[in-house]
Amino acid sequence: MDRSKKRGRFGIHGGQYIPETLMNAVIELEKAYDHYKNDPEFNRELSTLFNEYAGRPSRLYFAKRMTEDLGGAKIYLKREDFNHTGAHKINNVLGQALLAKKMGKTRLIAETGAGQHGVATATAAALMDMECVVFMGEEDTKRQALNVYRMKLLGSEVVPVKTGTATLKDAVSEAMREWTSRIADTHYCLGSVMGPHPFPTIVRDFQAVISKEIRTQIMEKEGRLPDAVIACVGGGSNAIGSFYHFIEDEGVALIGCEAAGRGIDTFETAATINTGRLGIFHGMKSYFCQDEYGQIAPVYSISAGLDYPGVGPEHANLHDTGRAEYVPVTDEEAVEAFEYLAKTEGIIPAIESAHAIAHAMKLAPGLDRNKIIVITVSGRGDKDCAAIARYRGEEIYE
Amino acid sequence: MSRIGEVFKNTKAFIPFITCGDPDLATTKKCVLEMAENGADIIELGIPFSDPTAEGPVIQEANLRALSGGVTTDKIFDLVRDIRKETDIPLVFMTYANVVFSYGTEKFLSICKDIGVDGLILPDLPFEEKEEFYIPCKKLNIDLISLIAPTSEGRIADIAREAEGFLYIVSSLGVTGMRSNISTDLDAMVKLVRKNTDIPCAIGFGISNPQQASKMAQISDGAIIGSAIVKIIAEHGTASPKYVGEFVKSIKEAL
Numbered sequence: 001m002d003r004s005k006k007r008g009r010f011g012i013h014g015g016q017y018i019p020e021t022l023m024n025a026v027i028e029l030e031k032a033y034d035h036y037k038n039d040p041e042f043n044r045e046l047s048t049l050f051n052e053y054a055g056r057p058s059r060l061y062f063a064k065r066m067t068e069d070l071g072g073a074k075i076y077l078k079r080e081d082f083n084h085t086g087a088h089k090i091n092n093v094l095g096q097a098l099l100a101k102k103m104g105k106t107r108l109i110a111e112t113g114a115g116q117h118g119v120a121t122a123t124a125a126a127l128m129d130m131e132c133v134v135f136m137g138e139e140d141t142k143r144q145a146l147n148v149y150r151m152k153l154l155g156s157e158v159v160p161v162k163t164g165t166a167t168l169k170d171a172v173s174e175a176m177r178e179w180t181s182r183i184a185d186t187h188y189c190l191g192s193v194m195g196p197h198p199f200p201t202i203v204r205d206f207q208a209v210i211s212k213e214i215r216t217q218i219m220e221k222e223g224r225l226p227d228a229v230i231a232c233v234g235g236g237s238n239a240i241g242s243f244y245h246f247i248e249d250e251g252v253a254l255i256g257c258e259a260a261g262r263g264i265d266t267f268e269t270a271a272t273i274n275t276g277r278l279g280i281f282h283g284m285k286s287y288f289c290q291d292e293y294g295q296i297a298p299v300y301s302i303s304a305g306l307d308y309p310g311v312g313p314e315h316a317n318l319h320d321t322g323r324a325e326y327v328p329v330t331d332e333e334a335v336e337a338f339e340y341l342a343k344t345e346g347i348i349p350a351i352e353s354a355h356a357i358a359h360a361m362k363l364a365p366g367l368d369r370n371k372i373i374v375i376t377v378s379g380r381g382d383k384d385c386a387a388i389a390r391y392r393g394e395e396i397y398e
Numbered sequence: 399m400s401r402i403g404e405v406f407k408n409t410k411a412f413i414p415f416i417t418c419g420d421p422d423l424a425t426t427k428k429c430v431l432e433m434a435e436n437g438a439d440i441i442e443l444g445i446p447f448s449d450p451t452a453e454g455p456v457i458q459e460a461n462l463r464a465l466s467g468g469v470t471t472d473k474i475f476d477l478v479r480d481i482r483k484e485t486d487i488p489l490v491f492m493t494y495a496n497v498v499f500s501y502g503t504e505k506f507l508s509i510c511k512d513i514g515v516d517g518l519i520l521p522d523l524p525f526e527e528k529e530e531f532y533i534p535c536k537k538l539n540i541d542l543i544s545l546i547a548p549t550s551e552g553r554i555a556d557i558a559r560e561a562e563g564f565l566y567i568v569s570s571l572g573v574t575g576m577r578s579n580i581s582t583d584l585d586a587m588v589k590l591v592r593k594n595t596d597i598p599c600a601i602g603f604g605i606s607n608p609q610q611a612s613k614m615a616q617i618s619d620g621a622i623i624g625s626a627i628v629k630i631i632a633e634h635g636t637a638s639p640k641y642v643g644e645f646v647k648s649i650k651e652a653l
Contacts, residue, residue, distance in 0.1 A: 017522045020549075021568060021571060023525070023549070164462070169449060177451060177452075282449075293470050
């Protein structure tokens with residue numbers, strides 16, 4: 001074994017902090033990925049799935065009314081909400097499911113918070129005739145009951161996780177435990193750019209289709225690159241996908257929007273980069289919300305998809321190097337943006353994506369009219385309507 | 399040879415595990431002393447972690463009970479200082495990488511040295527990531543104990559060559575917890591280890607009774623038991639030391 005080259009590091013972040021039992025599984029995955037990522041047949045199949053099944057490329061939409069209303073920079077929306085299953089999650093899942101299939105795996109397991117990644121994984125499993133088990137915090141199964149039904153409808157088993165805080169981080173822990181007990185036929189289809197190497201790289205590569213398309217589309221529409229790309233960050237997969245092909249372009253500001261919950265000066269927050277510190281958890285070194293003894297903190301956000309105490313290692317490094325900026329957005333700001341986009345553009349964004357919209361609403365008015373901002377709308381907001389109604393005091397249930 | 403290595407010279411070792419602070423630190427201390435008195439050879443002290451990803455339900459729940467009782471790493475250091483007044487049995491901390499890293503690895507280890515902790519087990523620290531903990535451990539003569547799993551094919555020689563103290567052989571796939579049947583070919587694993595190192599090896603995960611422990615100790619140099627003990631503590635709470643002592647005695651006699 002070669003320890004001289006640090007595997008899967010982004011600056012000081014990343015690595016493979018997992019039980020010995022899983023090491024050969026991640027090594028096997030890395031080898032398979034290194035082979036298939038350059039395999040023309042694999043790439044042809046994936047691109048067919050992206051285009052014919054998921055509906056790519058997703059639109060880059062000029063938000064004319066929002067631009068006029070805010071009175072500053074030109075705003076484009078990258079419409080990942082148009083994808084099959086309603087969010088960016090399908091990009092990663094189709095890639096990993098295809099890879100798992102090539103590796104001879106017959107069973108997918110996954111964690112899910114809001115249920116988007118779980119639904120996407122269940123979808124890919126149905127499409128590719130694979131068995132599927134999704135781990136979901138018991139709290140989240142209640143908050144997102146409709147998604148639980150969707151996964152079952154798609155033929156998956158949903159396991160409610162009762163341990164710890166019964167949310168996303170516990171679902172990740174339980175999926176890891178399950179993988180430790182059954183490796184030979186099972187691929188862990190991790191949903192974000194986190195966990196042990198090679199997951200942060202694999203997931204980023206499959207999501208990088210977002211920034212690849214933005215580049216082409218903005219060149220077609222404007223003949224130049226944008227001045228800023230804005231996306232929400234939980235684990236950070238839609239954000240890294242939106243940033244990736246712009247990292248080398250210093251002129252493009254990269255802005256990640258973290259869920260501040262009730263505010264970064266409260267304990268009810270999930271803004272990891274703004275409030276966390278360096279740690280080792282879920283297979284990676286990165287920033288985590290934790291107490292002085294390294295116990296992982298319970299986090300809070302109105303958005304189940306951003307309700308995670310860590311952040312992907314590549315984001316941690318983009319923060320360290322200053323290449324990307326990470327800003328906190330509160331529940332209240334996100335809900336206002338959710339309502340604003342619905343009324344202004346007729347687009348109901350996922351509450352996760354509304355965090356990115358909210359920051360753009362602060363940023364755009366202060367920028368010159370010839371500046372261009374791209375916001376990634378990572379998913380559609382139908383799933384959130386009941387919860388937002390309740391936040392506003394209307395007792396609606398799905 | 400370290401104090402841990404010495405243990406295996408004359409005996410098949412029995413290594414019980416306990417989660418510190420479950421249900422409280424006073425009970426942990428009494429249990430540790432009972433274990434030492436009833437034949438334990440090395441004791442694994444678990445420092446609880448909020449999200450113990452290598453543990454089954456029994457130890458997960460013990461971790462949460464301990465943390466909700468207000469246990470911290472510093473309070474566990476005090477517990478060890480207290481225990482050390484009454485026994486010199488080799489002690490090993492078992493916890494997760496973040497508990498050590500977040501405390502400050504060098505600070506954590508130098509306190510371990512001061513209070514007489516002989517070794518450290520971090521189940522989420524594989525061979526590839528070992529260095530940043532191994533180097534400061536080595537400096538202070540604290541054994542960083544390596545694990546080998548049934549899935550370690552092709553890795554055993556490398557891990558064994560660098561092992562210190564004893565090698566922790568994980569008996570089965572999955573997380574910690576009691577199993578009625580252990581199906582891994584442990585004989586073959588141990589033989590492969592022996593080819594590469596003289597370091598003793600002890601088998602853990604899934605062992606819960608004297609018969610299993612005896613069988614594991616025949617294959618290897620010792621047996622590690624965690625969940626079965628933690629379960630006794632969950633059942634009897636502050637009254638558990640007596641039962642833990644009896645259990646330890648029954649295992650040691652079977653080895």
